[in-house]
Amino acid sequence: MSDARKYFNLPSPFAMKRGGALNGAHVAYETWGKLNAARDNAVLILTGLSPSAHAAANADDPSPGWWEGMLGPGKAIDTERWFVVCMNSLGSDKGSTCPASVNPATGEPYRLTFPDLSLEDVANAAKTLVASLGIDQLACLIGCSMGGMSALAYMVLHPRSVRAHISVDTAPQAQPFAIAIRSLQREAIRLDPHWNGGQYDDHHYPDTGMSIARKLGVITYRSAMEWNGRFARIRLDADQREEQPFGFEFQVESYLEGHAQRFVRTFDPNSYLYLSRASDWFDIAEYGNGSVMGGLKRIHLAQALVIGVSTDILFPLEQQEQIADGLKAAGANVQFVALDSPQGHDAFLVDIENYSRAIGGFLATL
Amino acid sequence: MSDARKYFNLPSPFAMKRGGALNGAHVAYETWGKLNAARDNAVLILTGLSPSAHAAANADDPSPGWWEGMLGPGKAIDTERWFVVCMNSLGSDKGSTCPASVNPATGEPYRLTFPDLSLEDVANAAKTLVASLGIDQLACLIGCSMGGMSALAYMVLHPRSVRAHISVDTAPQAQPFAIAIRSLQREAIRLDPHWNGGQYDDHHYPDTGMSIARKLGVITYRSAMEWNGRFARIRLDADQREEQPFGFEFQVESYLEGHAQRFVRTFDPNSYLYLSRASDWFDIAEYGNGSVMGGLKRIHLAQALVIGVSTDILFPLEQQEQIADGLKAAGANVQFVALDSPQGHDAFLVDIENYSRAIGGFLATL
Numbered sequence: 001m002s003d004a005r006k007y008f009n010l011p012s013p014f015a016m017k018r019g020g021a022l023n024g025a026h027v028a029y030e031t032w033g034k035l036n037a038a039r040d041n042a043v044l045i046l047t048g049l050s051p052s053a054h055a056a057a058n059a060d061d062p063s064p065g066w067w068e069g070m071l072g073p074g075k076a077i078d079t080e081r082w083f084v085v086c087m088n089s090l091g092s093d094k095g096s097t098c099p100a101s102v103n104p105a106t107g108e109p110y111r112l113t114f115p116d117l118s119l120e121d122v123a124n125a126a127k128t129l130v131a132s133l134g135i136d137q138l139a140c141l142i143g144c145s146m147g148g149m150s151a152l153a154y155m156v157l158h159p160r161s162v163r164a165h166i167s168v169d170t171a172p173q174a175q176p177f178a179i180a181i182r183s184l185q186r187e188a189i190r191l192d193p194h195w196n197g198g199q200y201d202d203h204h205y206p207d208t209g210m211s212i213a214r215k216l217g218v219i220t221y222r223s224a225m226e227w228n229g230r231f232a233r234i235r236l237d238a239d240q241r242e243e244q245p246f247g248f249e250f251q252v253e254s255y256l257e258g259h260a261q262r263f264v265r266t267f268d269p270n271s272y273l274y275l276s277r278a279s280d281w282f283d284i285a286e287y288g289n290g291s292v293m294g295g296l297k298r299i300h301l302a303q304a305l306v307i308g309v310s311t312d313i314l315f316p317l318e319q320q321e322q323i324a325d326g327l328k329a330a331g332a333n334v335q336f337v338a339l340d341s342p343q344g345h346d347a348f349l350v351d352i353e354n355y356s357r358a359i360g361g362f363l364a365t366l
Numbered sequence: 367m368s369d370a371r372k373y374f375n376l377p378s379p380f381a382m383k384r385g386g387a388l389n390g391a392h393v394a395y396e397t398w399g400k401l402n403a404a405r406d407n408a409v410l411i412l413t414g415l416s417p418s419a420h421a422a423a424n425a426d427d428p429s430p431g432w433w434e435g436m437l438g439p440g441k442a443i444d445t446e447r448w449f450v451v452c453m454n455s456l457g458s459d460k461g462s463t464c465p466a467s468v469n470p471a472t473g474e475p476y477r478l479t480f481p482d483l484s485l486e487d488v489a490n491a492a493k494t495l496v497a498s499l500g501i502d503q504l505a506c507l508i509g510c511s512m513g514g515m516s517a518l519a520y521m522v523l524h525p526r527s528v529r530a531h532i533s534v535d536t537a538p539q540a541q542p543f544a545i546a547i548r549s550l551q552r553e554a555i556r557l558d559p560h561w562n563g564g565q566y567d568d569h570h571y572p573d574t575g576m577s578i579a580r581k582l583g584v585i586t587y588r589s590a591m592e593w594n595g596r597f598a599r600i601r602l603d604a605d606q607r608e609e610q611p612f613g614f615e616f617q618v619e620s621y622l623e624g625h626a627q628r629f630v631r632t633f634d635p636n637s638y639l640y641l642s643r644a645s646d647w648f649d650i651a652e653y654g655n656g657s658v659m660g661g662l663k664r665i666h667l668a669q670a671l672v673i674g675v676s677t678d679i680l681f682p683l684e685q686q687e688q689i690a691d692g693l694k695a696a697g698a699n700v701q702f703v704a705l706d707s708p709q710g711h712d713a714f715l716v717d718i719e720n721y722s723r724a725i726g727g728f729l730a731t732l
Contacts, residue, residue, distance in 0.1 A: 112611050176597040176618040177590035183619045184581050186612050188554070191574045197611065208557045212578065215550050224543035224682065231542040233649060245478050245563065246552050246639050250646070252542040253549045273612050280616070283599060313679065316590065 004030050004061030005053060005088075005095045008129045017124075020115030024104045027125050028088040028095025029053045030061075032071060033079035035133065042135045043077060043363075045086040046126060046147030046154070049275050050267060052094035055086040067144075069352035076360030082139065089150065090125040091117040091274050099198070099270035112198040117274040119146070119282045123153035127161060137161055139366060142359075144168040144348055145315065146275070149282040152323075155299045156287045164303040164366050165327070166359060168348050169312055171319040172292045172326065173283040178314050181220050182276045185213035189269050198270050206269050211260040213272065218259045223311035223344030227252060284326075296326020305362040307337045307355065312345040335362060370396050370427030371419060371454075371461045374495045383490075386481030390470045393491050394454040394461025395419045396427075398437060399445035401499065408501045409443060409729075411452040412492060412513030412520070415641050416633055418460035421452040433510075435718035442726030448505065455516065456491040457483040457640050465564070465636035478564040483640040485512070485648045489519035493527060503527055505732060508725075510534040510714055511681065512641070515648040518689075521665045522653045530669040530732050531693070532725060534714050535678055537685040538658045538692065539649040544680050547586050548642045551579035555635050564636050572635050577626040579638065584625045589677035589710030593618060650692075662692025671728040673703045673721065678711040701728060 005028040013021035030053045035042060045055055045067075056065035056072050056079075071077045077084055088094045091114070099114040106113075130138060141162045143151025148170020155162050171178070189195050192209030200206055231252040242248045248257060288294020304327045308320030317338055324336035337358045341347035348355050371394040379387035396419040401408060411421055411433075422431035422438050422445075437443045443450060454462045457480070465480040472479075496504060507528045509517025514536020521528050537544070555561050558575030566572055597618040608614045614623060654660020670693045674686030683704055690702035703724045707713035714721050 173599060175590060176593035176599070176616065177585070179599075179616050180581075180585050180593070180618050180622060183614070183616070184578065184585065184622070187581075188578055190610075190612055191578070193559070212550065212554055212557070215546075215553075216582070219543070219546050219550065224541060224679065227542035227546070233539060233542070233545075244556075246556055246643060248549070250542065250545050250549070252546050256546060256550070277612060313590065 016115045017118040017120040018116035025097035032084040035083040042138050043082045043084045043140045044138050046143040046150040048145030053086045053088040076356040087126050089122045093268035093271040100268040117278045119150045119278050120153045122150045127158050140164040142166040146279050152284050167306040171315045174280045179280045188212035207264050210264040214260045214263040215256045220314045221346040226342040293326050297330045301332040304332045304334045309339045309341045309347040314345045382481045383484040383486040384482035391463035398450040401449040407449050408504050409448045409450045409506045410504050412509040412516040414511030419452045419454040442722040453492050455488045459634035459637040466634040483644045485516045485644050486519045488516045493524050506530040508532040512645050533672040537681045540646045545646045554578035576630040580626045580629040581622045586680045587712040592708040659692050663696040667698040670698045670700045675705045675707045675713040680711045
C-alpha cells in the first residue's frame, strides 16, 4: 500500500487551548476531486476518534477507506463536484503529530509530556490546513462522531468559515453516560501495569487495557437490537472456543475479540487517552455562557443537515435534535434526520444506504 | 450487627445441572413474618447477582436490607400478612456455599474446582429450602434481575410449586448485549494478573479487574437519563480530583469509583464469575424446544405481575413483555407494568414508590 497521505506543517509554535504549544507539528490529510477556480467547492471531513484521513480510495492509495461507500465519483459526497479533504485529527497517531511523536525539543517521544489536547486544537489545526489550501470558506464541513464535536468547535471559533454543515451522530457536549464509558476505557488502559505511566514499548505494551477499552467501545458503538438479529445466542463451534476457564463461548464474545485484536496494536494508547479525554472536555456551552443553545446560536450557517440514529446510546438522538434546534435558532435552514438504523452509533459507517440518501440529498441542494 | 442469617443444609450430594455435585452444601436465608397454619402465605424472593438474603431489617438484624422500602409491616410486601423468605443464591458468597467455600473433600476452597453453576441449580436449592420449611406451594415467587431468571427456572422445573409470580426487571434468556457486557466484566477479572486463575488471596487480589467489572455493571444498571439530571457535567472540587494523569475530574467518575470501592473486596471474584456466567447461560427456550414462548408456556400460574422499565438497557422492556405474553399464553392472569423510571435496571431498588404501588397492588389481589 502506497502512502497517500499528505502532510501539512502547522505554524510553529502552534498554541494549544489549555496551555502549552507544539513546535514542528503537522497533520496528515488526504484529498479527492479538484478545487475549482472559485475555490468554493471544498468539503472538509473531520473524523471520529480512531479513523485515519483515508476516508476512501484515491489515486495514491486505492485501498478502501473507512467511508468508502459514501465518498467518490457519483457517490453521496460526489468527488466529481466537490474537492474533499479529510484530516487525521491532531493528536491521532494516523500520521498527525500525537503523543507518540518525537518532541523536537528532546528527541524523545512526547508520551505524557504532550500538552493537553482539546477538540478546539483539532479544529484550529484543520482551519489552518484549509487556509493553506487557499480555501477561505468551506462549502460544507462534515463531522462524524467526535469529528462532529470538532466541527462545532471549528465553526464557533471561526465565524463565517463554513457555508453548510453536516452533523453526523455527534453531540454538542459530552453527557455523563458517555463520560462514564470513556473514563472506564481510559481507566482500563491506565490500570494496565504495562501502560506504565505512558512509558510502554512493543515488548511491554498495555494489550489488556487496550483490549478492554476497545471492546467497551464496540459495545457502545453498536446496538442491542442489531446484535439480537445478528448473534442471538449462537454458540461458537467447539474448536473456536477458548480452552481457558470462563473462556469465550458465544459468537458475540468472539466478535468483540476480533475487533479488539484488530485495534490493540494499531492505535497508540497514549494518543487514545488524549483524544478520549478531549471528547469528554468538549462543551459548546462554554461559548454560550454555560448554555448549549447559547453556544450553538453563535454558529452562523446558511444550511445544515443533522443526522442521528435512535439506537445510538453514546450520542443519543436528543443531542442531535439539540444541535438542529440550536443551529436553526441561529438562522440556518436546518434539516433534521432521525434514522432508525439498528446499528447504533456506528450506523453512519454501516447503513450507507440511508446515510447516503440523506447526505447526498442535502449536498445536491447546495 | 448480629447475624440474622439462617442456614439450610442441602441434601448431599446435591446434583448440579451441568454435571458434578456438591457435598455438605448449604444456602443462607432470612425470613420475615409468620407462616400461617395452612402454610399458604409464603413468599419467596430470589435476588440479583450481588445482594444477600438480608432484604430488610428483622428481629435478628435490624440493619436496613437491600429492599428495605419494599418489605416490612404495612409495606408493599406486607410481613404482617406474608411469611417472606429471601435466599442468598447458591454460589453467592453472602453465606451460601460458593467457590470461596471449603470443599469438604479436600479441606481447601473450591475456587475453580466448584462445579459449573447454573440458575437451575439456584432454583433447585431454593425449592429444597422451601420444602424444608413445610411449604408445598408458594403463594408468590418474586424474582428480581438475575433472580427473575432463577424464578423462571424454579417454576419451569417444579410445576405447580407457585400460585402467583412477580417478575421484576429480568429476562427469559440472556441477549447478546447483556452477554457482551458480562463477558467483558469477566474478562476484566480474568485478565487481572492477580486473579491468577482463581488463586488469589488478600495480599494478591484482583482489585483492578473487580473495579472495572463493577463500574461497567453500574453503568449498565443505571441510565443515561438519570445521570443527565444527576451529574450533568459537574466537575469535582479541586481537592477531590485525582493527582495522577487522566485522573478523575467529573462527578460521575467519582460516583463510579465509590461504587467500585464498596464492592471490590466485599464480593468474592470467583463467585462473581460463576454467577455472571450462569446468567449468560440461562435460557427458558431450553424448555420449549428452542422457543422462548414454548418455554414460558410450560409455566402454569394463576396470576402474574411482570414489571420492567423503559430505561433498562441490560434487561430491556421488550423482554419483560415477552415474559408477560408467554405466561398469559400459558393461562395465567397477567398484569404487565411498564414503568418510565429514569434509574434504568436498578429502578426496582430506587423507585420504591412506583414499584411498591405495582407490587403492593398485585399482592393485595391475591
